[in-house]
Amino acid sequence: MTNRLKTQNNTLNNIDRNAKLDLILKKVSRTFYLNTIRLRLPVRNYIMVSYLLCRFADTIEDAPNLNEQNKLKYLDVFHNLLWTISDRGLLEIKEIIKFIECTDDERELLQNIDLIIRELATFPFDIKFILQTRISILIEGMKIYSTSTQKHKVIKDMADFDHYCYYVAGVVGEMISETFFTSSKHIDKSTFNKMFALSAEFGLGLQYVNIIKDLHKDYLRGWHYFPQDIAKKYNVTLENFFDPKYQSNAISALDELIHLAQNKLDKAMEYTLYISTKEISFRLFCLWPLFFALRTLKAVSNNKALLLQGKNIKITRFQVKFIIIITSIFSRSNFLLKLLYKYFSI
DSSP states (O other), X not given: OHXXXXXXXXXXXXXXXXXXXXXXXXXXXXXXXXXXXXXXXXXXXXXXXXXXXXXXXXXXXXXXXXXXXXXXXXXXXXXXXXXXXXXXXHHHHHHHHTTOOOOHHHHHHHHTHHHHHHHHHTSOHXXXXXXXXXXXXXXXXXXXXXXXXXXXXXXXXXXXXXXXXXXXXXXXXXXXXXXXXXXXXXXXXXXXXXXHHHHHHHHHHHHHXXXXXXXXXXXXXTEEOSOHHHHHHTTOOTTTTXXXXXXXXXXXXXXXXXXXXXXXXXXXXXXXXXXXXXXXXXXXXXHHHHHHHHHHHHHHHHTHHHHHTTOOOOOOHHHHHHHHXXXXXXXXXXXXXXXXXXXXXX
16 A cells, blocks of 8 residues: 555655655744755755644644544554555545534645645655654653543643653654654764764753743643743642732743743753754754753843743844844854854843
């Protein structure tokens, strides 16, 4: 069946197929699209497909209309398709996606799962195995947290927080590192080992920032991702975290998590500088989201009270463009990148 998928996929023009995948990626994540299209081929396609597969699983897990039993069932169907890459698996997944409540852009992602899976089938065995293995871990993590936090998503403590972040982001960092190593002659085994040791931390750093900036929005959805042990340390609870009467307590708790996020981003920077300048597209792929997160974290750190009041703290389009330009200029110099990183840090 896998061979038949390959044959069907090859009937599509490569340019048309890549253009369609680009469009889907751009719709579901404009930020990730920016740095992914900068990658050299064929790594660009490997990373694009891996992200779309992760988002497919995430769309199932986040579907508000699915109960716990159906989420687990649908994730199992997707997991089976990921490994069998079969026509039967595609038919099964096509049957269930119509029951998933999601945005229009996510709907387009779901409806094009056959295109994504057929592209996966064309990848070399080692790349395909990396994606299948790491995305399987992500799916298992989603099943754990979908089961344990179906009613109200609550993070118990920092250990729980890190476990959650690993499943949704740390494992993605590991997947990207393995893909880079397998695809490049400019990353030796010793360098890869150093990178891999930091790769999950890179993912955690980005996820920390995402969670911090969306704390209030998630709270309104019934999800409280702030670690309860840190909140308790500053005498604030899930119920009064956003209460103006407890704002000073919440700010102190938030400040601690912000500094923990900064420490994770420090490791992400260390990771990025290990990448050879001969793989400049790999460097830029890492530099852009790293500096976007760094600048966002600084904006949040400077506006903690506004964040707790429900204000949307984010970087401007000008800042995004500036980061892209300045990191591109400095990308071959570790010294200049370190200076820039220090400037943007909290």
